[in-house]
Amino acid sequence: MTAGGRLSVSAQALQQVTSGRTYDLSSGWWHRMPLSPFHAPFQVLTYRSPAGANNAADIPFLMEGNSANAGVVTDLVMGTTHSGTHIDALSHITAGADNCWHGGHSADRELGDFGPLSGDAPEIPAIVGRGALLDVAGSLGVDHLAPGQGIGAADLENAAAAQGIDPSGCDVVLVRTGGMRFWPDHGAIHGNAGGAGVDLDGAKWLAGLRPILVGADTGGFEQLPSLVTGNPLPVHCLLLQQKGIHIMEWANLEELARDRVYSFVIVCVPLPIRGATGAMVRPLAIV
Secondary structure: OOOOOOEEHHHHHOOOOOOOOOEEEOOOOOOOOOOOOOOOEEEEEEEOOHHHHHHHHHHHHOOOOOOOOOOEEEEEOOOOOOOOOOOOOOHHHOOOOEEEEEEOOOOHHHHHHEOOOOOOOOOEEEEEEEEEEEEEEHHHHOOOOOOOOOOOOHHHHHHHHHHHHOOOOOOEEEEOHHHHHHHHOOOHHHHHHHOEEEHHHHHHHHHHOOOEEEEEEOOEEOOOOOOOOOOOOHHHHHHHHHHOOEEEEEEHHHHHHHHHOOEEEEEEEEOOOOOOOOEEOOEEEEO
Protein backbone atom coordinates (compact mmCIF):
# COMPACT_ATOMS: atom_id res chain seq x y z
CA MET A 1 0.00 0.00 0.00
CA THR A 2 1.26 3.47 -0.87
CA ALA A 3 0.13 6.89 0.33
CA GLY A 4 -1.85 7.28 -2.90
CA GLY A 5 -3.30 3.79 -3.14
CA ARG A 6 -2.42 0.32 -4.37
CA LEU A 7 0.75 -0.37 -6.31
CA SER A 8 1.26 -3.21 -8.80
CA VAL A 9 4.85 -3.68 -9.94
CA SER A 10 6.10 -6.62 -11.99
CA ALA A 11 9.86 -7.15 -11.81
CA GLN A 12 9.50 -9.77 -14.54
CA ALA A 13 7.95 -7.23 -16.87
CA LEU A 14 10.80 -4.79 -16.35
CA GLN A 15 13.23 -7.41 -17.63
CA GLN A 16 11.69 -7.26 -21.11
CA VAL A 17 12.81 -3.65 -21.68
CA THR A 18 15.62 -3.74 -24.26
CA SER A 19 15.91 -0.37 -26.02
CA GLY A 20 14.38 1.97 -23.46
CA ARG A 21 12.28 3.64 -26.16
CA THR A 22 9.23 5.25 -24.61
CA TYR A 23 5.80 6.00 -26.09
CA ASP A 24 3.54 8.58 -24.47
CA LEU A 25 -0.04 7.25 -24.67
CA SER A 26 -1.71 10.36 -23.24
CA SER A 27 -4.00 12.81 -24.97
CA GLY A 28 -2.81 16.00 -23.32
CA TRP A 29 -5.16 18.37 -21.50
CA TRP A 30 -6.21 21.93 -22.29
CA HIS A 31 -8.99 24.45 -21.96
CA ARG A 32 -12.08 23.37 -23.92
CA MET A 33 -10.58 20.04 -24.97
CA PRO A 34 -12.95 17.43 -26.48
CA LEU A 35 -14.99 15.48 -23.96
CA SER A 36 -17.91 13.12 -23.83
CA PRO A 37 -21.01 15.34 -23.73
CA PHE A 38 -22.23 14.35 -20.26
CA HIS A 39 -18.99 15.40 -18.52
CA ALA A 40 -18.20 18.82 -17.10
CA PRO A 41 -15.90 20.90 -19.36
CA PHE A 42 -12.19 20.98 -18.62
CA GLN A 43 -10.96 24.51 -17.89
CA VAL A 44 -7.68 26.12 -16.89
CA LEU A 45 -7.96 29.70 -15.63
CA THR A 46 -5.33 32.12 -14.42
CA TYR A 47 -6.00 32.56 -10.70
CA ARG A 48 -3.31 35.06 -9.66
CA SER A 49 -1.13 37.22 -11.88
CA PRO A 50 1.65 39.78 -11.30
CA ALA A 51 -0.56 42.67 -12.41
CA GLY A 52 -3.53 41.45 -10.37
CA ALA A 53 -1.44 41.03 -7.23
CA ASN A 54 0.12 44.46 -7.65
CA ASN A 55 -3.25 46.13 -8.18
CA ALA A 56 -4.92 44.34 -5.28
CA ALA A 57 -1.86 44.66 -3.01
CA ASP A 58 -3.18 41.69 -1.03
CA ILE A 59 -0.10 39.42 -0.94
CA PRO A 60 2.07 41.04 1.76
CA PHE A 61 5.32 39.19 1.07
CA LEU A 62 5.24 40.41 -2.55
CA MET A 63 4.47 43.99 -1.55
CA GLU A 64 7.19 44.54 1.04
CA GLY A 65 10.85 44.81 0.09
CA ASN A 66 10.31 43.55 -3.46
CA SER A 67 12.63 45.77 -5.46
CA ALA A 68 13.10 42.88 -7.91
CA ASN A 69 9.38 43.03 -8.71
CA ALA A 70 9.12 39.25 -8.28
CA GLY A 71 5.68 37.97 -9.11
CA VAL A 72 3.70 34.77 -9.29
CA VAL A 73 1.28 33.23 -11.77
CA THR A 74 -1.03 30.53 -10.40
CA ASP A 75 -3.98 28.71 -11.92
CA LEU A 76 -7.33 27.17 -11.19
CA VAL A 77 -8.12 23.85 -12.89
CA MET A 78 -11.77 22.76 -13.09
CA GLY A 79 -13.40 19.82 -14.77
CA THR A 80 -14.02 16.12 -14.63
CA THR A 81 -11.37 13.53 -13.90
CA HIS A 82 -12.75 11.78 -16.99
CA SER A 83 -10.98 14.36 -19.17
CA GLY A 84 -8.64 13.06 -21.86
CA THR A 85 -6.68 9.91 -21.09
CA HIS A 86 -8.13 8.62 -17.84
CA ILE A 87 -9.02 5.50 -15.88
CA ASP A 88 -12.49 4.78 -14.54
CA ALA A 89 -12.65 4.07 -10.82
CA LEU A 90 -14.93 1.26 -9.69
CA SER A 91 -17.46 3.72 -8.31
CA HIS A 92 -18.01 5.20 -11.78
CA ILE A 93 -20.63 2.66 -12.84
CA THR A 94 -23.64 1.47 -10.86
CA ALA A 95 -26.38 -1.03 -11.64
CA GLY A 96 -29.39 -2.66 -10.01
CA ALA A 97 -32.17 -1.39 -7.80
CA ASP A 98 -29.71 -0.25 -5.10
CA ASN A 99 -27.45 1.58 -7.58
CA CYS A 100 -24.45 -0.53 -6.56
CA TRP A 101 -20.92 -0.28 -7.85
CA HIS A 102 -18.43 -3.15 -7.62
CA GLY A 103 -18.43 -5.10 -4.38
CA GLY A 104 -22.03 -4.31 -3.48
CA HIS A 105 -21.30 -0.72 -2.44
CA SER A 106 -24.47 1.31 -2.95
CA ALA A 107 -24.49 4.87 -4.21
CA ASP A 108 -27.67 5.31 -2.18
CA ARG A 109 -25.67 4.74 1.03
CA GLU A 110 -22.02 5.47 0.19
CA LEU A 111 -22.07 8.55 -2.04
CA GLY A 112 -21.31 11.70 -0.09
CA ASP A 113 -21.28 15.38 -0.96
CA PHE A 114 -17.59 15.07 -1.82
CA GLY A 115 -17.63 11.87 -3.83
CA PRO A 116 -17.96 8.15 -3.19
CA LEU A 117 -16.77 6.83 0.16
CA SER A 118 -15.24 3.74 -1.44
CA GLY A 119 -14.14 2.64 -4.89
CA ASP A 120 -12.74 6.08 -5.68
CA ALA A 121 -9.61 7.11 -7.58
CA PRO A 122 -7.07 6.38 -4.80
CA GLU A 123 -8.11 2.73 -4.99
CA ILE A 124 -7.05 2.48 -8.65
CA PRO A 125 -3.65 0.76 -8.60
CA ALA A 126 -0.55 2.38 -10.00
CA ILE A 127 0.78 -0.16 -12.50
CA VAL A 128 4.25 -1.06 -13.71
CA GLY A 129 3.71 -4.24 -15.66
CA ARG A 130 3.15 -6.09 -18.91
CA GLY A 131 1.11 -4.38 -21.58
CA ALA A 132 -0.34 -5.58 -24.87
CA LEU A 133 -1.86 -3.75 -27.82
CA LEU A 134 -4.53 -5.41 -29.93
CA ASP A 135 -4.64 -3.34 -33.13
CA VAL A 136 -8.05 -4.40 -34.41
CA ALA A 137 -8.15 -1.74 -37.12
CA GLY A 138 -4.72 -2.81 -38.35
CA SER A 139 -5.60 -6.49 -38.37
CA LEU A 140 -8.67 -5.70 -40.46
CA GLY A 141 -6.56 -3.72 -42.91
CA VAL A 142 -8.33 -0.39 -42.31
CA ASP A 143 -7.17 2.95 -40.95
CA HIS A 144 -10.05 3.07 -38.52
CA LEU A 145 -13.23 1.19 -37.68
CA ALA A 146 -16.60 2.42 -38.91
CA PRO A 147 -18.91 4.41 -36.61
CA GLY A 148 -20.65 2.08 -34.18
CA GLN A 149 -18.65 -0.96 -35.27
CA GLY A 150 -18.44 -3.61 -32.59
CA ILE A 151 -15.30 -5.50 -31.61
CA GLY A 152 -16.06 -9.08 -30.65
CA ALA A 153 -14.00 -11.92 -29.26
CA ALA A 154 -13.10 -13.16 -32.74
CA ASP A 155 -11.79 -9.72 -33.71
CA LEU A 156 -9.57 -9.61 -30.63
CA GLU A 157 -8.34 -13.18 -31.13
CA ASN A 158 -7.58 -12.50 -34.79
CA ALA A 159 -5.67 -9.33 -33.94
CA ALA A 160 -3.54 -11.18 -31.39
CA ALA A 161 -2.85 -13.99 -33.87
CA ALA A 162 -1.96 -11.58 -36.67
CA GLN A 163 0.44 -9.77 -34.37
CA GLY A 164 1.96 -12.98 -33.02
CA ILE A 165 1.29 -12.15 -29.37
CA ASP A 166 -0.49 -13.79 -26.45
CA PRO A 167 -2.08 -11.19 -24.15
CA SER A 168 -2.74 -13.77 -21.44
CA GLY A 169 -1.18 -12.70 -18.16
CA CYS A 170 -0.81 -9.06 -19.20
CA ASP A 171 -1.64 -6.45 -16.60
CA VAL A 172 -2.97 -4.05 -19.23
CA VAL A 173 -4.62 -4.84 -22.58
CA LEU A 174 -5.29 -1.95 -24.99
CA VAL A 175 -7.56 -2.08 -28.03
CA ARG A 176 -7.10 0.18 -31.07
CA THR A 177 -10.00 1.30 -33.25
CA GLY A 178 -7.98 3.96 -35.09
CA GLY A 179 -10.30 6.76 -33.97
CA MET A 180 -7.49 8.60 -32.20
CA ARG A 181 -5.87 9.36 -35.56
CA PHE A 182 -8.41 12.21 -35.81
CA TRP A 183 -7.64 13.62 -32.35
CA PRO A 184 -8.35 16.31 -31.21
CA ASP A 185 -11.07 16.99 -33.80
CA HIS A 186 -14.02 15.53 -31.93
CA GLY A 187 -16.33 16.05 -34.88
CA ALA A 188 -14.01 14.08 -37.16
CA ILE A 189 -13.66 11.31 -34.57
CA HIS A 190 -17.42 11.04 -34.21
CA GLY A 191 -18.04 11.22 -37.94
CA ASN A 192 -15.43 8.65 -38.90
CA ALA A 193 -15.24 6.23 -35.98
CA GLY A 194 -17.62 7.44 -33.26
CA GLY A 195 -19.15 4.67 -31.19
CA ALA A 196 -16.78 1.97 -32.44
CA GLY A 197 -15.70 -0.19 -29.55
CA VAL A 198 -15.66 -3.47 -27.69
CA ASP A 199 -19.00 -5.29 -27.58
CA LEU A 200 -20.18 -7.55 -24.76
CA ASP A 201 -18.76 -10.67 -26.43
CA GLY A 202 -15.37 -8.98 -26.73
CA ALA A 203 -15.54 -7.73 -23.15
CA LYS A 204 -16.12 -11.26 -21.86
CA TRP A 205 -13.05 -12.39 -23.79
CA LEU A 206 -10.97 -9.58 -22.31
CA ALA A 207 -12.23 -10.34 -18.81
CA GLY A 208 -11.10 -13.93 -19.28
CA LEU A 209 -7.52 -12.67 -19.56
CA ARG A 210 -7.88 -11.32 -16.00
CA PRO A 211 -6.06 -8.01 -16.54
CA ILE A 212 -6.00 -5.20 -14.01
CA LEU A 213 -6.89 -2.68 -16.69
CA VAL A 214 -8.24 -2.64 -20.24
CA GLY A 215 -8.35 0.40 -22.46
CA ALA A 216 -9.01 1.82 -25.88
CA ASP A 217 -8.46 4.88 -28.04
CA THR A 218 -12.06 6.04 -27.70
CA GLY A 219 -14.06 8.11 -25.25
CA GLY A 220 -16.45 5.27 -24.40
CA PHE A 221 -14.40 2.06 -24.77
CA GLU A 222 -17.49 0.05 -25.67
CA GLN A 223 -19.69 -0.12 -28.75
CA LEU A 224 -22.18 2.75 -28.70
CA PRO A 225 -25.09 2.73 -28.97
CA SER A 226 -25.43 -0.56 -27.14
CA LEU A 227 -26.98 -3.49 -28.97
CA VAL A 228 -27.88 -5.20 -25.69
CA THR A 229 -31.56 -4.86 -24.86
CA GLY A 230 -32.18 -3.10 -21.57
CA ASN A 231 -28.60 -1.99 -20.88
CA PRO A 232 -27.01 1.08 -22.51
CA LEU A 233 -23.60 0.29 -20.94
CA PRO A 234 -23.25 -3.51 -20.86
CA VAL A 235 -19.46 -3.55 -21.19
CA HIS A 236 -18.89 -1.03 -18.40
CA CYS A 237 -21.31 -2.96 -16.21
CA LEU A 238 -19.50 -6.24 -16.88
CA LEU A 239 -15.94 -5.02 -16.49
CA LEU A 240 -16.22 -2.33 -13.81
CA GLN A 241 -19.33 -3.21 -11.86
CA GLN A 242 -19.20 -7.02 -11.97
CA LYS A 243 -15.55 -7.95 -12.53
CA GLY A 244 -13.70 -5.02 -10.93
CA ILE A 245 -11.55 -4.48 -14.03
CA HIS A 246 -10.66 -0.84 -14.60
CA ILE A 247 -11.18 0.86 -17.98
CA MET A 248 -8.90 3.41 -19.63
CA GLU A 249 -10.32 5.74 -22.29
CA TRP A 250 -8.83 8.14 -24.83
CA ALA A 251 -5.48 6.31 -24.91
CA ASN A 252 -3.32 7.50 -27.82
CA LEU A 253 -2.26 4.28 -29.52
CA GLU A 254 -1.28 5.64 -32.92
CA GLU A 255 2.51 5.59 -32.49
CA LEU A 256 2.48 2.07 -31.06
CA ALA A 257 0.44 0.88 -34.05
CA ARG A 258 2.63 2.75 -36.52
CA ASP A 259 5.75 1.05 -35.17
CA ARG A 260 3.98 -2.29 -34.71
CA VAL A 261 4.80 -2.38 -31.03
CA TYR A 262 2.37 -4.89 -29.56
CA SER A 263 4.13 -5.94 -26.34
CA PHE A 264 5.70 -3.51 -23.89
CA VAL A 265 6.17 -2.51 -20.30
CA ILE A 266 3.51 -0.04 -19.24
CA VAL A 267 3.92 2.53 -16.49
CA CYS A 268 0.51 3.85 -15.52
CA VAL A 269 0.18 6.07 -12.45
CA PRO A 270 -3.31 7.58 -11.97
CA LEU A 271 -3.88 10.71 -9.89
CA PRO A 272 -5.19 9.57 -6.47
CA ILE A 273 -7.81 12.28 -5.97
CA ARG A 274 -10.00 11.30 -3.05
CA GLY A 275 -13.68 11.17 -3.91
CA ALA A 276 -13.09 11.16 -7.68
CA THR A 277 -14.75 8.53 -9.89
CA GLY A 278 -11.89 8.58 -12.36
CA ALA A 279 -8.25 9.56 -12.63
CA MET A 280 -6.37 11.37 -15.35
CA VAL A 281 -3.22 9.51 -16.27
CA ARG A 282 -0.17 9.79 -18.49
CA PRO A 283 0.62 6.16 -19.38
CA LEU A 284 4.01 5.30 -20.84
CA ALA A 285 4.80 2.23 -22.94
CA ILE A 286 8.47 1.20 -22.81
CA VAL A 287 10.21 -1.34 -25.06
